[in-house]
Amino acid sequence: TIGSKDKLERLKEFGVDHAILYREVDFADAIRDLTKSRGVDLVVLAGYMRICGAELLAAFPGSIFNIHPSLLPAYSGLDTHARALRDGVRIHGCTVHFVTPDLDHGPIIIQAAVAVLPDDTEQTLAARVLREEHRIYPQAMRWLCTGQIELAGHDKVILKHRKQIGHPLISPGLE
Numbered sequence: 001t002i003g004s005k006d007k008l009e010r011l012k013e014f015g016v017d018h019a020i021l022y023r024e025v026d027f028a029d030a031i032r033d034l035t036k037s038r039g040v041d042l043v044v045l046a047g048y049m050r051i052c053g054a055e056l057l058a059a060f061p062g063s064i065f066n067i068h069p070s071l072l073p074a075y076s077g078l079d080t081h082a083r084a085l086r087d088g089v090r091i092h093g094c095t096v097h098f099v100t101p102d103l104d105h106g107p108i109i110i111q112a113a114v115a116v117l118p119d120d121t122e123q124t125l126a127a128r129v130l131r132e133e134h135r136i137y138p139q140a141m142r143w144l145c146t147g148q149i150e151l152a153g154h155d156k157v158i159l160k161h162r163k164q165i166g167h168p169l170i171s172p173g174l175e
Contacts, residue, residue, distance in 0.1 A: 045066040
């Protein structure tokens with residue numbers, strides 16, 4: 001694991017403008033003010049673990065993105081892996097979505113599914129989901145930055161020039 005100091009050094013190495021905000025401040029206001037003052041166009045959340053306030057959402061309409069460790073709209077909020085295991089689902093996963101005032105229910109950009117295995121624990125399931133998060137979040141941002149996705153209205157994502165493969169996901173597999 002890379003420590004905070006190492007992460008800051010890597011940001012500097014790549015010329016990434018950055019700032020440190022402490023959670024004791026009015027976090028949403030501080031993020032809004034800092035990002036607006038630096039000309040930020042998008043806000044990409046990962047591990048944010050807070051609800052975006054109305055002011056932050058208003059400052060970046062249709063431009064805040066989040067990764068969530070479940071196949072939304074199922075299991076919004078916290079403890080997604082424990083809840084999936086408790087419910088006995090066979091497929092779990094992760095979702096990249098636009099952030100809206102309705103917690104974890106913004107328009108979906110991309111999802112990845114993983115099979116829930118009979119001997120899974122919260123930790124083993126979380127590790128497989130995290131691997132998929134690391135694959136789909138960069139993909140979603142590539143699509144966004146290259147103009148391949150757009151938000152239609154306030155509730156639907158349009159993927160331009162992308163065809164969805166028509167094969168079903170089945171877990172456990174058929175014999």
